[in-house]
Amino acid sequence: MLPKRFFPGWKRVSKNLANLKFDEKVEAYEILDWYNPFTWMKAFKLIRDCDAVILEWWTSSVAHMHLILELLNRFSTKIPVVIEFHEVVDPFENSILPIMLYSKVMGKIVRKLANHYVVHSKADKELVSRVYGIPIDKISVIPHGIYDHYTKIEKAKNKLGIKEGFVILFFGLLRPYKGVKYLVKAFERLPDDVIKNSRLLIVGETWEDKESVKLIAKSRHSDKITVINRYVPDNEVSLYFSASDVVVLPYTRASQSGVAHIAMSFGLPIVASYVGGLKESLSKYRGAIFVKPKDVDALTRAIIDIYRSKRKMFYYPSELKWDKIAKRWIKLLEQLK
Secondary structure (H helix, E strand, C coil): CCCHHHCHHHHHHCCCCCCCCCCCCCCCCCCCCCHHHHHHHHHHHHHHHCEEHHHEECCCCHHHHHHHHHHHHHHHCCEEEEEEEEECHHHHHHHHHHHHHHHHHHHHHHHHCCCEEEEECHHHHHHHHHHHCCHHHEEEEEECCCCCCCCCCCCCHHHCCCCCCEEEEECCCCCCCCHHHHHHHHHHHHCCCHHHHHEEEEEEEEEHHHHHHHHHHHCHHHHEEECCCCCCCHHHHHHHHHCCCEEEECCCCCCCCCHHHHHCCCCCCCEEEEHHHHHEEEECCCEEECCCCHHHHHHHHHHHHHCCCCCCCCCCCHHHHHHHHHHHHHHHHCCCC
């Protein structure tokens, strides 16, 4: 999607890290290269036989490829084009002026050529409409489905060498808006009896969040904190969630969280900041406890409450099942014909 060296995780590009298999009736192609127009034309040849085109939006680094495909479509096949926003505004892009300007100009053209837009939450619907000037009636809310392809692993704590009975998990890339520093501070404030039997497990590759790494190293409870500072492939994910007793998402902003959708599939209690689409995706999940973003004391209290409560399994909302998500997509695409 972009020059490899511009991507912090460039060493794993092109490696098969997912533990998923497509149905044999589904044809999957890895075609597009950011620098190669021939691959864009090859992709368009496939698009011409489709009923709709769904462009996945994370970052404006894909904007030039999206634009070419949209222009080719506009002047020939005129297939409905839908943009699905996984990120409304990328925080990294917004911090660098040239990239921010490129993102605004190219993004505006790409969005204008689309027929419809999909977001994962009502909060994002309002944000997309306000930030990009897209009419509300052209934006549909279709949540992200549950990550239900993982299986629970027995005696996972033993396999990870964890002796404590209570494991607090943060999972995912370490970026400033993920709020890891607030979790570390909250962990330090736990009572002695809770700390003694607890382990903070931080699993994820560090990108820009150097502050949290320093906090962990200097923490008076650093011996109670385990950091797995690397990208974790799909086949290891179950081990960390199976070993955990609570998942904490101390984000300062969020659309939705794939981590929350993994935690729900494991039936784990979740402590989450009351922000953006996160509060929507977890609102019907009985295992969710919400706290104000950046509120260290509230995080500490929530963790203590879960520690002292009776452990039980929770069930994720049925509307997050993939068959129901698929039906919503089919209904939308039929309306656009």
